[in-house]
Each structure stands twice: as structure tokens, then as C-alpha cells.
Amino acid sequence: MNERRQRFFQMQVRGFLLHLLCMRLSEAQSIFIAGHRGMVGGALIRAITARHPEVKLHTASRQELDLLSQAAVNAFIANTRPDTMVIAAAKVGGIHANSTYPADFIYENLMIAANLVHAAFEYGVKRVLFLGSSCIYPREAPQPMPEDCLLSSPLESTNEAYAIAKIAGLKLCQHYRKQHGVLFHSAMPTNLYGPGDNYHAENSHVIPALLRRFHEAKQEGREEVVVWGTGSPRREFLHVDDLAAGCLHLLESGDPPDWINLGCGHDVSIRELAELVKTTVGYQGNLSFDTSKPDGTPRKLLDVAKMNALGWKAQIPLATGLAEAYSDFKTSLESHTARCV
Numbered sequence: 001m002n003e004r005r006q007r008f009f010q011m012q013v014r015g016f017l018l019h020l021l022c023m024r025l026s027e028a029q030s031i032f033i034a035g036h037r038g039m040v041g042g043a044l045i046r047a048i049t050a051r052h053p054e055v056k057l058h059t060a061s062r063q064e065l066d067l068l069s070q071a072a073v074n075a076f077i078a079n080t081r082p083d084t085m086v087i088a089a090a091k092v093g094g095i096h097a098n099s100t101y102p103a104d105f106i107y108e109n110l111m112i113a114a115n116l117v118h119a120a121f122e123y124g125v126k127r128v129l130f131l132g133s134s135c136i137y138p139r140e141a142p143q144p145m146p147e148d149c150l151l152s153s154p155l156e157s158t159n160e161a162y163a164i165a166k167i168a169g170l171k172l173c174q175h176y177r178k179q180h181g182v183l184f185h186s187a188m189p190t191n192l193y194g195p196g197d198n199y200h201a202e203n204s205h206v207i208p209a210l211l212r213r214f215h216e217a218k219q220e221g222r223e224e225v226v227v228w229g230t231g232s233p234r235r236e237f238l239h240v241d242d243l244a245a246g247c248l249h250l251l252e253s254g255d256p257p258d259w260i261n262l263g264c265g266h267d268v269s270i271r272e273l274a275e276l277v278k279t280t281v282g283y284q285g286n287l288s289f290d291t292s293k294p295d296g297t298p299r300k301l302l303d304v305a306k307m308n309a310l311g312w313k314a315q316i317p318l319a320t321g322l323a324e325a326y327s328d329f330k331t332s333l334e335s336h337t338a339r340c341v
């Protein structure tokens with residue numbers, strides 16, 4: 001058989017085997033959402049409950065199941081026997097947390113990924129979706145960043161520990177799939193925001209940090225809010241309910257790529273974002289920029305052509321999503337349930 005025919009034959013066999021093995025969301029009977037109390041896990045629970053109420057959901061709080069323990073994870077999966085697993089548990093934080101606690105970020109995220117992926121394989125979970133992050137791509141990646149720029153040059157140093165653990169998670173799925181023929185695959189979301197976000201003063205991401213700062217300035221009648229840097233860097237933001245819809249779309253796919261970008265496909269400058277947050281909060285004071293503080297990478301935008309080609313696009317405009325996130329933040333403040341960890 002010549003080489004081309006052999007390759008064609010191998011592809012047909014692979015496609016047939018994947019068809020037999022593949023567990024689509026519409027066929028799933030039980031799903032374990034690791035990290036269900038987090039922002040992404042919560043959005044996944046809402047989306048699955050709304051669209052697939054027949055699916056049994058398995059969840060466990062950190063007190064019930066410490067994902068850093070392989071023995072505990074094995075026991076949980078052996079008892080519950082989900083057919084699908086989504087890994088939305090991780091140690092997550094902004095630049096400050098990442099650069100202050102790099103050992104915690106690399107150790108905990110490596111262990112969570114390895115323990116869950118290995119247990120999924122050992123106990124016959126048919127499908128795993130692992131959530132990584134856009135920070136897996138190199139500091140000098142082309143913009144927008146395509147999936148294949150992974151490992152093409154050095155990472156951004158401030159979150160290298162987190163990124164290495166996320167790359168390891170993606171590679172675990174890829175290699176278990178390659179060696180064992182299991183349907184383990186990954187999604188790499190851009191910056192997320194929405195209900196259930198973390199509003200900690202130092203550890204949070206840019207949107208919850210800005211919402212909180214403008215809100216407090218408004219409450220305290222302060223004349224000015226100062227934002228770090230020049231305001232010119234451009235970033236991409238995806239509402240967490242859009243992300244959950246994207247994950248469900250991927251879980252329906254019969255032969256998804258090993259990893260795929262999940263973003264909205266366009267970016268805004270930090271200045272534009274700060275103006276939008278100011279309007280959302282209804283703050284009347286001044287907005288200024290402390291240009292003595294570092295800006296970071298000039299632009300970070302995911303190339304979402306692959307996800308669009310699979311028939312998925314983000315739906316929630318930034319202004320609408322911010323209004324919803326602010327409303328959720330105020331409600332959580334009133335009920336003393338705002339996350340500040």
C-alpha cells in the first residue's frame with residue numbers, strides 16, 4: 001500500500017473508532033464538574049441544568065474532595081462512575097497572586113490535572129474536557145494567537161508557573177488520547193468575567209477589580225479612580241455564560257481538536273474597558289492613569305477561527321455582560337456572599 005493510501009486508511013479507522021468511543025453530551029448520563037463552586041463551574045452547572053436536565057450531575061466541595069489527593073479522587077470517581085468529566089477546578093488568580101505564590105500555582109494546578117485525568121482513565125470515564133487558559137501561549141505570540149503557536153517561544157514570566165501547569169494538563173489529555181484512544185481534550189479560554197467572579201482587592205482579575213474599585217469610589221464619593229498603566233494594552237474578555245455554551249458545544253463534537261481556543265474574537269483597550277465599567281457603575285468622578293506602573297503585553301487576543309468553524313460564536317456583548325456582572329456583584333455584597341478569596 002502506498003503511503004497516501006495507508007494514511008487515508010489510518011484516518012478512516014481512527015474516525016470509526018472515535019465514533020464508537022465518543023460520548024456526546026446529548027448521550028451522556030452523568031457528568032462530574034470538578035470545581036462547581038467556582039465561576040466557570042457554576043456557569044457549567046447552570047447551562048447543563050437548563051439544556052440537559054436529564055443528565056445527572058456529580059459535584060463535590062473542596063471539604064468533601066481534595067483534588068490534590070490522588071487517593072481521594074480515585075475513590076470519588078470509583079464511587080460515582082461519571083461517563084463525562086469537566087475539569088474547571090484550578091488555583092486561579094491575577095498577576096499579583098501569580099507572581100507572589102508561583103509554587104502554589106504550579107504544584108496545585110499540576111496535581112489537580114494529573115489526579116483527575118489519571119483517575120478518569122483508570123475508572124473508564126469516556127470523555128474529559130480540561131480547561132486551560134490563554135496564558136499557555138508565548139509572550140511574543142503572533143496576534144491573534146493560533147493554537148499552533150503553543151511552545152514556539154518563551155512564556156510571560158509573571159504567570160509562567162500557572163501556564164506550565166496548564167500546558168501539562170493539555171498535554172496529559174493529548175497523550176492519554178494518543179496512547180489509549182480515550183476522548184480527552186481541552187479548551188483554552190480567554191479572560192473571563194461574570195456571575196460568581198472573585199472580587200478580592202489584590203488577587204482578582206481586571207474586570208472584577210475595576211467593578212469593585214469604581215463601586216467603592218462611588219459609595220465613598222471619591223473624586224478620582226486611578227487605573228495602573230497607560231490604558232493602551234488591548235485585552236479580550238468573554239462572559240462566563242458564553243464560555244459554558246462553548247464548552248457544551250465542544251462536548252457535542254465527535255472528534256474535537258486536542259485543544260481549542262475559546263474567546264469572543266475581539267479585544268478592547270484597558271482605557272475603553274475602564275470607561276465602560278465607569279458607565280456601568282454610574283461613577284461620576286474622574287478616571288486617570290498611573291503611567292509609572294507597567295503595562296504588560298501590548299495585546300492579547302485569541303484566534304478563534306477553529307471554534308467558529310465548529311459552528312460556535314460568543315453571543316454576549318461586553319456592555320451587557322458588564323451590567324449583569326455588576327448587578328450580581330451588588331446582590332452578593334447585600335447578601336454578604338461576594339467572593340473575596
Ligand SMILES: NC(=O)c1ccc[n+]([C@@H]2O[C@H](COP(=O)([O-])OP(=O)(O)OC[C@H]3O[C@@H](n4cnc5c(N)ncnc54)[C@H](OP(=O)(O)O)[C@@H]3O)[C@@H](O)[C@H]2O)c1
Pocket residue numbers: 034035036037038039040041061062065066067068087088089090091092108131132133134188189190191192193196198205
Ligand atoms: N477566570 C478566568 O478569567 C479564567 C480565564 C481562563 C481560564 N480559566 C480557567 O477556567 C477554570 C475555572 O476558573 P474559575 O475562574 O472558575 O476559577 P474559580 O472561580 O477560582 O474556581 C475554581 C474552583 O476550583 C476549586 N478548587 C481549587 N483547588 C481545589 C482543590 N484542591 N480541591 C477541590 N477544589 C478545588 C475551587 O474550590 P473552592 O471554591 O473551595 O475554592 C473553586 O471552586 C480554571 O481552569 C481556569 O484556569 C479561568
